[in-house]
Amino acid sequence: MSAPDYDFKSLSPYDFEVLARDLLSAHDGVTYSTYRIGADGGVDLQAHTGAGLVIAQCKHTPDASKATLVRVAKAEREKIARLSRRPKRYVFVTSAVISASDEQEVAETLDSVADTVEVHGRGWLNAVLSDHQHLERRHFKLWLTSTQAIAEMLRGGVFLRGESRIRRIQRNYLRFVHHDICTQAEAVLSSTGCVLLTGAPGAGKTAIAEYLLLQWWHRGYRIIVDPRDVDRWWEWVEDDTPTVFFFDDTWGQTRYGDHGSRHYDSDVYEFIETVLEKNTDAIPSKLLIMTSRIQVLHDTVRLSDASRRALELIGKCRVSLGRLPAEVCSRILFNHILHGITDSVARRKLAEGGWWHDIVRHRNYSPRIVELIIKRNGHGDGEALINDLIQSLDNPLEVWGSSFKALPEYDQQLLLSLSVMDSQRVPWRKLDRRLENIKTAESGFEAAIERLDGSWVTCECVEGIQYFSLADPSQRDYLTRYLSISPSAMSRLIKNTVEFEDLAPICTQGMAIELAGQQRLFSLGEDLLRNVLDTCADTLLARVRELWQREVDAKMPVFDSGKGDGELFALLFAGLIQVVHYHADRYRAKPNGSVLPDGWFARELNELTVAGQLTQIGTVSELADTLTLLSDTFHHFAEQRIHPAIAKATVELEDLCRSFWDSRDPQMSRATGDRSQAEELARAVVENAEALVQFVVSPKLHGMSTESIDQAVATYIRLSGEPEEFIERFEVIESAFGFLLPESREVINGLLDSTDWEHPPSRGAMVNSYFSQSVQQKTAASSVTPVDALFRSLAPLEEP
Known part of the structure; x- marks a missing residue:
């Protein structure tokens, strides 16, 4: 990037003070410490040297005239005169x-305060920055606004949320x-090449x-953000370009499994393992940044073996975000006010009193809520903003x-x-199809997107296809809550589903799950949609059966043609289990009714049996x-409380599984030799023993x-x-084979007894460690810095 010529207007007063501290420390070769913020008695920074005490005063006044600076200098001179110790x-x-x-002139005004007086302005700051580029990298607020920086990011990285992600970072x-x-x-x-950031929403x-991301981009790394194409992961991780990968909400945005991919957890585990294996050099060439909501992480550990292994692998890479210090x-909060409120009258009001203490100490304080409220209103009334903040935190x-309820029905x-x-990325056609039966006077899908874009919905275009996402995860929390108390809205949603997979997430959210002890900003309940789905049970189950039947009808020709394989059959089978499971889960809503309609299950099971017989x-x-x-x-399925009618159906399905195996005599691989065949059989049985x-x-x-x-198992x-x-x-494993494996047992015992094998902690201990603070927060050496004068600086500086 070009030599610095910053005006520093992008910095807050505190940011400017920290920058000045770092530049003075680097330039003078001594350590300056921040004394305090605000009403400091003339001291912002100080350093103790062999020659004596050094005091620095920072004035973030980018547009100040000479007269203003002289006036400010006179005020500072009076403060320094009251100090008990005169600075050198x-x-x-x-x-x-x-x-x-x-x-x-400014120096002459301050001449009496110390033996030596120095005055440094914008030119000096830029000159020192050019000599200490590592400080420029750290203080990214200086350079991120430049068009050149944004252009270089877009050219050098792969942002699968497009330019909108960069613009959001810039904003x-x-x-x-x-x-x-x-x-x-x-x-x-x-140190590790990987970091997992966990915490509550917001x-x-x-x-x-x-x-x-910004720190490593400025060091020359390519940026890969939220890659969805798994095949490209391996392409990027194997090339020679230094790269930092960023997976936001790695295992789901608001609940586990949002990603919707069947093999996603295994792919993530293998990818994490690969990145860690590559980080053997002093300077890692491949880095991985991940985030996860704490409640999603709880579900991930409970429901996914692959994800649990991944978390064990990166146990030392986790950094937990608890409640931030009040300072x-x-x-x-100050930065949001400083850059979000421009009305001078409102700023004067916000510079008064100590209202900020009530906000930052609120039990629900969240940077996200502060951002949303200020962004939503652009308040011209400071008192109204304060009231809105408190009400929203409550x-x-x-x-x-209020925003949602004011929207047209189609938009809702x-x-x-x-x-x-999947609120992180939905193709336009998939979304549009869900709305085709809704009458609207507002010109339909395109007009709705235009109304919602930027506030509720974000749009990106990848290879000519538009993808939509909710603009903020907290919107999804609100909408889920709204559905939970609105049977009519839920019924319309169910009736407008187009594919069986459209209903699966709705049914899954209605199942009771154990989420005790999780940190929640928006307090979503464990079975939030259960009651509303009970109310809509008839509509839901009829639609589930109808859409699953469509899926069967679409897939059966594949089996009839002799091209149906085992995985396709398993997916079809899993779909039937889901349908039965959803009926069982909704049974309490129909205590006097039939769990499964007469004859329906027999017909579907018969059709599935035919598919199994035709599977290649x-x-x-x-x-x-x-x-x-x-x-x-x-x-x-077996973990659920099952009605007798469905228990009987389960036995029939198990019989189908056994006949599915017994009716096959699958060939071994074409490799010749008893040893190769034994190796294949060993792998298949060991991996599928359960x-x-x-x-x-x-x-x-x-x-x-x-x-x-x-012997083959022992080798494996x-x-x-x-x-x-x-x-x-x-x-x-021995039960699956039907005979003992003495040589394999000896191999295991030998590995466990070997001196170079370190016994890992038990899985239970590892799981418990996921939810403890992995990195101790540093304790400030001094008391919390007062911020009152920082907020009082919101009032415009008066010219003489």
């Missing part, structure tokens, strides 16, 4: 442009406040992540209530549809993998000896290097 050197730093004669940077967690996160990322996870909250969900249905879809499976591995997919479905045991089926040995199978375990995992499930 006094430095007056201003962001204003000053000429040599201006500098001399939000003014409000950003650097604090201890930023330093901790930066240190963790530098705690500032994304703000810190974007700060880290940090105050500076965030009832956070209503931040969006569009947003409600988006709230139960070529290897034992493919068959075993298919059974595991079915087992995963049954495992979830499913084989559940369905009481045994693998066919195809003439191979039990000794050769045992030895190569994996994870004996702890196998010892926990070894009895299940």
Whole structure:
């Protein structure tokens, strides 16, 4: 980037003071400390040197005239005269442009305060920045506003939320406040190559992540933001370009599984493992930044083995955001006021009293709510803004209530549809189809998007396709709450679904889940949609059956043609289990009714049996993998309280699974030799042992000896290097084979007893550690800095 020539107008008074501190420390080779903010008695910064005390005063007055600076200098001279100790050197730093004669006049005004007096203006600050570029990188608020910086970001990175993500960073940077967690996160990322930022909604996870992105972009790293194409992950991670990857809301935006991809958790685990393996150099070439809401992380650990392993892998990389210190909250609030309120009358009002103390100490204080309220209103009345802030903190969900209720019905249905879809990225056609049956006088989809764009909805275009997202996760919280108390809105939403997968998220949100002890800003209940779905049970279940039948009708021709494979059959099977499960889950809403309509389940099971008979499976591995997919479905289903009619249906489905295995004699891979066949069988059975045991089926040995199978299993375990995992499930593995594996057991024992093997902590201990503070917050050496004078600086500076 070009030599600095900043006007420093993008900095708040506190930002300017920190910049001046860093520049003076670097220039003088001594450490300046921030004395206090505000009514400081003439001291902003001070340093103790061998020659004596050095005091610096910082005046962020970028547009000040010479006369104003002289007046300010006279006031400072009177303050310094009252100090008990006379400084050896006094430095007056201003962001204003000053000429040599201006500098001399201000210095003469301060001549009596110290043995040596220095006056530095904008030119001096830029000159020192050019000599210390690492400080320029850290103080990113200086350079982020430039068009050149934005253009370079777009050229050098892959922003799958497009330019809107960069523009958001550019818009939000003014409000950003650097604090201890930023330093901790930066240190963790530098040392490990990975950082996971966790916390409650609105705690500032994304703000810190974007700060880290900017730091590494300025060091020459390519930026990859929210990549959805898994294949590209491996392409980017294997090339030679230094890269930082950013996965925002890694395992879901407002609940686990928002990403909607079947294999996503496994892909993320493998990707994290790959990034960590590559970070063996002193300067990592591949970095990974992730964020997650704390309640989503709870669900992730509980529901996903792959995600649990990933979190074990990065146990030392987690940085938790709790409640920020009052000083940090105050500076965030101040920055929002400073850059969001321009009316001079309102600013004078906001500079009075101590109202900010009530805001930053509020139990629901959140930077996000502060941002939303100020952005929404552009208040010309300071008192009205204060009241709005307090009311919104008292009832956070209503931040969006008045705006939503004022929208046309079509717009409301569009947003409600988006709230139960993947709110991070929905193709326009998929969303538009959900609204085709809604009558509107407002010109339909395009007009609604135009009305909602920027406030409720964001749009990006990738390869000619428009994708839509809710602009803020808190909007989704509000919309979910709205659906929970509006049966009519929920019924319309159900009736307008187009595919079976449209209903799955709605039904899933209505199931009871255990989320005890989770931190929640918007207090979403464990079974928030359960009551409203009970009210709409008839409409919901009829639509579920109808849409699932459409899915079966669409897939059956594939099986009839002889092209249906095991995975497709498993997905179809899982769909039927979901339908049955949703009926069981809604049973309490129809205590006197039939759980499954007469004859319906028999017909669907018969059709599924036909599909199973036509399924093409070529290897034992493919068959075993298919059974595991079915087992995963049954495992979830079996945990629920099931009505007798559905329990009987479950037995029939299990019989189908066993017949599915027994009616096949899948061939081994085409590799010749008993050893190769044994290796394939060993892998398939070890990886799918639980499913084989559940369905009481045994693998066919195809003439191979039990000794050769045992040797193949032992080799598999030895190569994996994870004996702890196998010892926990070894009895299940032996049960799946139907015979003992003595050589494999010896291999496990040998690995566990070896001197170079470190026993990892138990899984229970690891899970508990996820939710404890991983990095201790630094304790300030001095008491909390007063901020009253910082807010009082909101009042415009009066010219003489």
